[in-house]
Amino acid sequence: MHLLELIVPPGFLANGPVHTALIVGAGAAVVSAIVGVFTVMRGQSFAGHALADVSSAGGSAAFLLGLNPLLGFLGVAALAAGGMEWADVRDARERDLVTGVMLGVGLGLTALLLYLGTIRGSTSGAAIAILFGSMFTIPASLIPLALTVAGVALVAIAAIYRPLLLSSLSADLAQAQGARVRRMGLVHALALALAVSLAAMTVGAILSTALLIGPAAAALRFADRPGRALGWAVAIGWAATWGGILLAYDSFYWTPGHGWPVSFFIVVLIFIGYLLAGLAGRRPARQGLERPA
Amino acid sequence: MTDTAALSVHGLRVSFSGRPVLKDVQFEVAAGEFCALIGANGSGKTTLLKAILGLLRPQSGEVRIEPGAAGARIGYVPQKISIDPYLPLRSRDVVALGLDGARWGWPRRSRADDARVQEMLEAVGAIEFAERRVGQLSGGQQQRVLIAHALVRRPRLLLLDEPLANLDVRSTAEIVALLRRLSAQYRTAVLLSAHDMNPLLAVIDRIVYLASCCAVSGKADEVIRTEVLSRLYGYHVDVVRVHGRVVVIAAHEPEEIRAALARDPVHTAQVP
Amino acid sequence: MFTGFMSNTWIVATLVGVVAGMVGFFVVLRRAAFAAHVLPLGAFPGAAAASVLGVSELAGIGVFCGLGVLGISQLQRWDRREVATALWLAVALALGTLFLSMTSEYSQGVYALLFGEVLGVSSHALAPVAVSSAVAIGMTALLFRPLLLDSLSPELAEAAGAPSRRLELAFLTVLALATAMTLPVVGALMVFSLMVGPASAARLLTDRPRVALALTIGLALATVWGSIALSYLTDWPVGFFIGALAALSYAGGRMRAARQAR
Known part of the structure; x- marks a missing residue:
């Protein structure tokens, strides 16, 4: 019993902000992990990260206008995702560049909006809150919206599950089989936008990439079928998030009066998970990596 | 079009930004037939397969496919x-x-x-x-x-785009034998593209030969003949058989090559 | 605008434009846009660490740039390039949040580090910037042909005695150097725009590598000068103008390419 109290300190489960963080964090972790598996498989890690960064412009705008921050993140992320799919750049290099240029514009806007926010007399802590997240300050009133966003993203992914798998094998193959590839791409981009903005809310725009890519990359190192990859990614992301919240709460006792950031622990746990997964996963034959012949 | 055709292609014309790739392609594949689509690199094999699949829209012409189960x-x-x-x-x-x-x-x-x-x-x-x-x-x-x-x-129809490229000799023979067997077993017509016809000549029912944006089709020994292929290419080619292998050789440099050589100053200097 | 403390800024901005343009040219050629975004962003925790430890900011940034090169190239042996890049970013930023939480009264500093600060150049910062830009320019010039060859075909470069892995490491090192000197002026989030925007536009305007390189440097200089001038006049953040001008030059390049294709 004492050991348990050492790990889960008294008051942890009765604490309101902790409750909210646990619920919203779990939602963000699950959705990011599932969407992330497809993002990594489709080679869109950069796009996923860019979307998160760009969405911070929405977060700052919401902050400036006093709107619900999740709506701000969401609106801009959805807009950017739609735009990226609409541009429909097939060539991987050009797609990277378009993503990059858009990322620059989004971050520039973020800079401007944050600046305008500070001259309006608000605290300059907004930059840190928006970019790095602040899990323990999420209002409880945000829970229903956050869970709805998570639910919609999961339904969207479930709807396009099979064509997504097929097209990550080969886009030509999916198209030849009559899959509506463009519509599928759009739905995936929107699911990505939902996942990213939810994660941006919780761990911050800049670190949401960790939730998106980390668990997925870890699961893909050893899972050999799609269901297991999704399951493991969810398990790793979820465990890291709750573990991170717990450790951050504990850290108030380690260094009195000053807690360590949640995002730090979450990322560290995810990275440990990734390294362990790499050790657990059988290394594919070297020739398989270079040239299957 | 015959009733038993698994695939029939009529007057197919495809061009990319004004440059014709397929001008007037016409052929049929009967149900259950094992068929090779032969042509040099860049002769439009992949384009033809994509047009059959409906992945690209031809300027004109028609592709009909027998509906399967x-x-x-x-x-x-x-x-x-x-x-x-x-x-x-x-x-x-x-x-x-x-x-x-x-x-x-x-x-x-x-x-x-x-x-x-x-x-x-x-x-x-x-x-x-x-x-x-x-x-x-x-x-x-x-x-x-x-x-x-x-x-x-x-x-009812199986299309394969260069399935034998990048395979060693043994795997090539195995895949060809496998396709032949599956075609017979499921009564599926097979159309597979290849740039080298030699591994296939012994087993195919029909050959579709693609050159100069057009196609001829028929039994292999009807198509792989000097006069047939010369007409297709638009200049004289020789069909040569050596050690049981068939090679198609241009007897004279075709017009385009001759023109290109004439433009190249180094070449003209060396060849008076 | 051109007097006193601003003269330092103009000198540094010019060096930054040249180096960012040169390196950006290869960033685009090697499809390393993501790495070009992650190295600077992953170096910003170095500045936070420096402020915790009370050492020079530039040193902190330099150390984290170096760590970034090692981290990315090590993770690349394990996994896909972009996954490796993303993971390094996550780890670096996690450390960044930790350092930030240890210092109070730092949020204004964070903002300047992320989005740039026109007046952020003091006289004694001039020498390190000049030295590192000289090294970066020298290394790029030295690596010009092998990098070009490697982008065309890794096999060709290998045959010519320049193995891909070593080139990648060299390239990341140059990128890190360029980052370390560019970051304090244009900000961790905007270094990347300055590298990618001009180069991706120049690539659309010409097919000749040397002309493209010159054009890239020209556009980068125009972008960075214009941004600083506009920022000085409006008091708006430099980063905003860099992002906007980079996007403008890319859009211009796309439009000209589209008109030529017609």
Whole structure:
């Protein structure tokens, strides 16, 4: 019993902000992990990260206008995702560049909006809150919206599950089989936008990439079928998030009066998970990596 | 068009930004026929296959395909694809995606579906590596899995884009024999593209020969003849048989090459 | 605008434009846009660490740039390039949040580090910037042909005695150097725009590598000068103008390419 109290300190489960963080964090972790598996498989890690960064412009705008921050993140992320799919750049290099240029514009806007926010007399802590997240300050009133966003993203992914798998094998193959590839791409981009903005809310725009890519990359190192990859990614992301919240709460006792950031622990746990997964996963034959012949 | 044709192509014309790739392509493949689409690199084989698949819209002409069981019309094996070794799909999953990969919604597969996947894996000889990730298989093994993927819905027509490229001699012979057997077993017409006809000549029912944006088709010994191919190319070519292999050689430099050589100053200097 | 403390800024901005343009040219050629975004962003925790430890900011940034090169190239042996890049970013930023939480009264500093600060150049910062830009320019010039060859075909470069892996490491090192000197002026989030925008536009305007390189440097200089001038006049953040001008030059390039294709 004492050991348990050492790990889960008294008051942890009765604490309101902790409750909210646990619920919203779990939602963000699950959705990011599932969407992330497809993002990594489709080679869109950069796009996923860019979307998160760009969405911070929405977060700052919401902050400036006093709107619900999740709506701000969401609106801009959805807009950017739609735009990226609409541009429909097939060539991987050009797609990277378009993503990059858009990322620059989004971050520039973020800079401007944050600046305008500070001259309006608000605290300059907004930059840190928006970019790095602040899990323990999420209002409880945000829970229903956050869970709805998570639910919609999961339904969207479930709807396009099979064509997504097929097209990550080969886009030509999916198209030849009559899959509506463009519509599928759009739905995936929107699911990505939902996942990213939810994660941006919780761990911050800049670190949401960790939730998106980390668990997925870890699961893909050893899972050999799609269901297991999704399951493991969810398990790793979820465990890291709750573990991170717990450790951050504990850290108030380690260094009195000053807690360590949640995002730090979450990322560290995810990275440990990734390294362990790499050790657990059988290394594919070297020739398989270079040239299957 | 004959009643038994699995595929008929009429007056097909495709051009990319004004440059014609296929000018007037016309041929038929009968049900269950084993057919090779032969042409040099860049002769438009992939374009023709994509037009048949409906992946690109021809300027004019018509492609008709006999409808197969359960709406499955064409099975397709794309040109060599590079599969990420970490893609979490086993051979079995890839074949199952052949059944319903284009459909939206969460997958629910019946026992009958599982049985069909199993049967297909056995038919192509992929049972040993059915539980392994496709990205970690050899080229020949991946080829088998993709063939099973294409055939699992029992299409009446199977298209393969350069399935023999990048295979060693033994795998080439094995894949050709496998396709021949499957074609007979499921009564599926097969159209496979290749730039070298030699591994195929002994087994094919029909050849479609693509050159100068046009095609001739027929039995191999009707098509692979000096006068037929010369007419197709628009200049004289010789069909030469050496050591049981067939080679097509241009007797004279064709007009385009001669013109290019004439423009090249170094060449004209050396050849008076 | 051109007097007193601003003269330092103009000198540094010019060096930054040249180096960012040169390096950006290869960033685009090697499809390393993601790495070009992650190295600077992953170096910003170095500045936070420096402020915790009370050492020079530039040193902190330099150390984290170096760590970034090692981290990315090590993770690349394990996994896909972009996954490796993303993971390094996550780890670096996690450390960044930790350092930030240890210092109070730092949020204004964070903002300047992320989005740039026109007046952020003091006289004694001039020498390190000049030295590192000289090294970066020298290394790029030295690596010009092998990098070009490697982008065309890794096999060709290998045959010519320049293995891909070593080139990648060298390239990341140059990128890190360029980052370390560019970051304090244009900000961790905007270094990347300055590298990618001009180069991706120049690539659309010409096919000749040397002309493209010159054009890239020209556009980068125009972008950075214009941004600083506009920022000085409006008091708006430099980063905003850099992002906007980079996007403008890319859009211009796309439009000209589209008109030529017609």
